[in-house]
Amino acid sequence: MKDVWSVSATSRSLRAFGEELAGLQAAQTGGSFTALPEADLLIRNSPEAFLLGVLFTQGISAERAWAGPYLLEQRLGHLDLRRLAVEEDAVAAAVAGPPALHRFVHTVPQWITSAARRLVSEYGGSAAEVWRPGSHVLDVTRRLLEFDGIGEKKAAMAVEILMRHFGVQLEGAECGSVAYDVHVRRVFLRTGMVDRDTPQAVREAARRACPESPGTLDLAAWLVGRDWCRPRAPLCDSCRLGGVCPRLTDRNAEGVGVRASQSSGRNSSPDSSLG
Numbered sequence: 308m309k310d311v312w313s314v315s316a317t318s319r320s321l322r323a324f325g326e327e328l329a330g331l332q333a334a335q336t337g338g339s340f341t342a343l344p345e346a347d348l349l350i351r352n353s354p355e356a357f358l359l360g361v362l363f364t365q366g367i368s369a370e371r372a373w374a375g376p377y378l379l380e381q382r383l384g385h386l387d388l389r390r391l392a393v394e395e396d397a398v399a400a401a402v403a404g405p406p407a408l409h410r411f412v413h414t415v416p417q418w419i420t421s422a423a424r425r426l427v428s429e430y431g432g433s434a435a436e437v438w439r440p441g442s443h444v445l446d447v448t449r450r451l452l453e454f455d456g457i458g459e460k461k462a463a464m465a466v467e468i469l470m471r472h473f474g475v476q477l478e479g480a481e482c483g484s485v486a487y488d489v490h491v492r493r494v495f496l497r498t499g500m501v502d503r504d505t506p507q508a509v510r511e512a513a514r515r516a517c518p519e520s521p522g523t524l525d526l527a528a529w530l531v532g533r534d535w536c537r538p539r540a541p542l543c544d545s546c547r548l549g550g551v552c553p554r555l556t557d558r559n560a561e562g563v564g565v566r567a568s569q570s571s572g573r574n575s576s577p578d579s580s581l582g
């Protein structure tokens with residue numbers, strides 16, 4: 308049975324892990340999104356590629372998703388937004404392959420074309436303008452939500468990566484949150500941080516655990532969920548939270564998540580999936 312002490316100890320432990328990860332990321336020049344160094348380099352150096360990567364993060368493994376922009380560039384010979392905005396057939400063919408760059412071969416190309424048009428028409432062809440330094444977290448989130456293929460979950464993930472991984476200076480970190488991802492949800496449920504699997508419950512729990520920057524918990528919870536707190540046969544004894552977690556392993560998160568991971572089972576819906 309969980310108790311108040313164990314829940315609060317688990318929250319503190321998760322928060323400490325998140326702060327540790329944030330420190331590590333700040334100290335690094337990069338970080339690994341994919342197994343392809345060239346793809347990682349592109350994601351780190353090109354805001355446009357990062358935004359396209361966010362579009363790809365749906366229903367496939369994170370590693371495959373973040374490699375998407377690089378492989379798309381390889382196939383097209385460019386990532387020129389003005390061309391992506393109008394060359395719909397070429398984008399669709401490049402995504403379709405074979406091999407396909409994504410399981411949603413109809414929807415993702417539409418998102419790419421739509422995003423390119425928006426970036427050209429509203430942001431002068433620069434994705435970095437979407438999260439220009441000094442912007443408020445809520446404004447960046449609102450701008451991201453205007454893109455087809457980006458819903459609240461992806462927007463929260465993107466904001467956290469921008470701040471934690473790329474060091475983008477945004478105001479209002481206290482307004483950030485965790486992505487409602489299947490790994491995050493499973494960890495919040497099994498640690499007793501929430502009793503209900505709803506976006507509101509998860510976000511409120513994150514805010515309680517880290518009021519000044521709830522998003523600090525995002526990557527930590529996701530990693531715990533991916534690496535230890537597996538849907539079946541969780542590795543509690545070696546888990547980062549194993550010493551304090553009440554181990555409510557009969558709980559599970561079902562349905563749609565956000566940050567693409569094959570093991571998460573995130574979004575098993577067909578090509579019409581939501582961002």
Ligand code: SF4
Pocket residue numbers: 494497498531535536537541542543544546547548549550552553554555556
């Ligand atoms: S793997 Fe076990 S100890 Fe770790 S978060 Fe999940 S239930 Fe808790």
